[in-house]
Amino acid sequence: MARVLEFKLPDLGEGLTEAEIVRWLVEVGDVVTIDQPVVEVETAKAMVEVPCPYGGVVTARFGEEGSELPVGAPLLTVAVGSPSTAPDDADTDRPPEGQGRAARSDGGPAAERGATVRREETPESGETAGETAGETSGNVLVGYGTGAPAARRRRVRPSVYAATAQTSAPTPAPGRPGQVPARAGATDSAVAEEWEGPVAVISPLVRKLARRHGLDLRQITGSGREGLILRADVESAIKGLEEDAESVAASAPPLGGPAVGGRPGPVAQPVQAAPEGERIALRGVRGAVADKLSRSRREIPDATCWVDADATELMAARAAMNATADGGSAPKVSVLALLARICTAALSRFPELNSAVDTEAREVVRLPAVHLGFAAQTERGLMVPVVRDAHSRNTESIGAEIGRLTEAARTGKLTPAQLTGGTFTLNNYGVFGVDGSTPIINHPEAAMLGVGRIVAKPWVHEGELAVRQVVQLSLTFDHRVCDGATAGGFLRYVADCVEQPALLLRTL
Structure with a gap:
């Protein structure tokens, strides 16, 4: 059986x-x-x-x-x-x-x-x-x-179905097809007893149609087997409500004031209600982002410093890497991978920024490993995948992991473990064509490095004016974990590595 x-x-x-x-x-x-x-x-x-x-x-x-x-x-x-x-x-x-x-x-x-x-x-x-x-x-x-026996049907109070039937809907006009008029003089308890039991509808499409037009399914008589409410019943009730609204509008008196001294009074202008805006629920990924950003603003006293850097040498070094990598068969090294490697080198010099604050214990917790998050914009919203143990990876390894996580984010296949546990975030907002930003720290981290677009600008190079590839770098940091001197030292080291990539040879 x-x-x-x-x-x-x-x-x-x-x-x-x-x-x-x-x-x-x-x-x-x-x-x-x-x-x-x-x-x-x-x-x-x-x-x-x-x-x-x-x-x-x-x-x-x-x-x-x-x-x-x-x-x-x-x-x-x-x-x-x-x-x-x-x-x-x-x-x-x-x-x-x-x-x-x-x-x-x-x-x-x-x-x-x-x-x-x-x-x-x-x-x-x-x-x-x-x-x-x-x-x-x-x-x-x-x-x-x-064939289910009537004696075996359970009776459920209408409140059970409050989520699927809008009780605040307008009362249908009596005599309409597919509707049941309320009994004259019936008390609330009597009406509740009359409608005690489940709503005789099983189709989600029928429920959605009723909710869209503000219909109470408990006031509709089903024409299906054993009183089942069909889509035709709901459409008939909707048509009846529209006809009632048209008849009320046709019978309404014309707008205008009473006659004063034989002249008609001023005509009253109809009051138009302001259109209701679209409501978008904050749930899922969007809701989680909203909660985290709100908490970051409430708890973290952040500050931001920024600097312009000449990225011409960095772009030349990247072009040389990609030109000689196994005859072009190896994956290309991205600018984001190079900046991520620069971040791990800077965090080894300034470990204060790879930390978190324990507010209950009033302690700053310095973290031994760098789990580097990077902001990725997807159709489902902003996500921050995390490259685990970025401090122990080289540029090529970091770039490959960034590529894998980015593809997973775009296809919606990221796991919860790949989106949590970050200790520092790299935000490349330059891909949106902007120069600078003051991002909100990804709670509970202590800092975030922002990278603007790399664009050709006039720059003084070796005492002469020249056109160079310039990028703006910004660091937003938790002022509880360090002072401005530490944050400025971190940002200056990152800028120096951008301008002279050979500095990274010390940490390779």
Whole structure:
């Protein structure tokens, strides 16, 4: 006999407590195999695909795309051992056979990891089992299914569905198709008792359409089987509301003041409400960045110093490296890789900037290893991948790791471990065509080096005016870990290495 097993959102590590559903990879009725990815979620750290730990037929999905789920919340249910027959795709509003009903357990242990056997509450035994799919997600009728006895349907208060049905929607006009008028003189408790139970709709598209137009699904009568609300019912209710609004507007008296002395009074001008702006939720990567930047501004007393440097020799050295690297077969050395190597050399001379502040203990913690973060702009927002143990790598190794992490960031495949644990950040905002910036320190680090664009400018070189490749460097630092002299010494050493790359030979 088939068992319905529940797969919950697993712990994704790094202290993450919730994730946003980006894209479902399976539909209800699909056959899944063990470890097959079923959903793509976005956390505060990265976007990952979540595999299902067992195989069978998907009977229910919990949560729509764009919604957030806490760790441990149900993701989907799978019928193990059931025939691999998918529901009829022609009728999208009809629930699959047995969906929303809990299967009886045979008492045996779950064969797959992370799965829980779902049982139903029967009036004969009165035992309490796990919640059914509909009670958890709000997208499936509780106890709903073809041939399900009415005595076994659970009754749930309407407040359970407050998240999916907007109770503040305007009351539909009585007599409209697909709508139920409120009873005259009915008390609040009587209305609550009348609508006690789940909303008879299982389609996420129908719910989304109702929310978009401010409709209360509990006031719509479904024309489907056993009162199931179909898309046509919601569209009919929307049409009715639009017709009511047009009739009210047509019957409204014309604007104008009363006649004074035989002359018409001043005409009142209609008041136009200000358009409501677009609201964008701060969650996922964008929310994590916002929290970190806000915390940095609150806790870190930062200061910034900057200097212009002649990068002509650095660009010439890079061109020579790329021209002689294995006849051109080796990867090109980037400017960012050279600057990263300069940073690790500077941090070995000024270790105060490779540290963090323990506010509770009131101590500055100097860190032994340099885990160098670099800012990468992606379609999902700003990310800071981390090159581990950058102090022990040469320029070529740092460049290869930067290239690998950048590609992973652009494709959304960075892991949480690759985005955490940095001790110093390099921000190359020159790629955006700007000369300078005062960036916000990546909390809980102590400093960030900013690099502007390298552009040809007039420059005094060896006592004569010449056109040179000039770059502006800026250092934003936590004033608690060092004074301006240390920060200035660090920035001056970086500028000297940019102007004379041979200085790096001391640390090779």
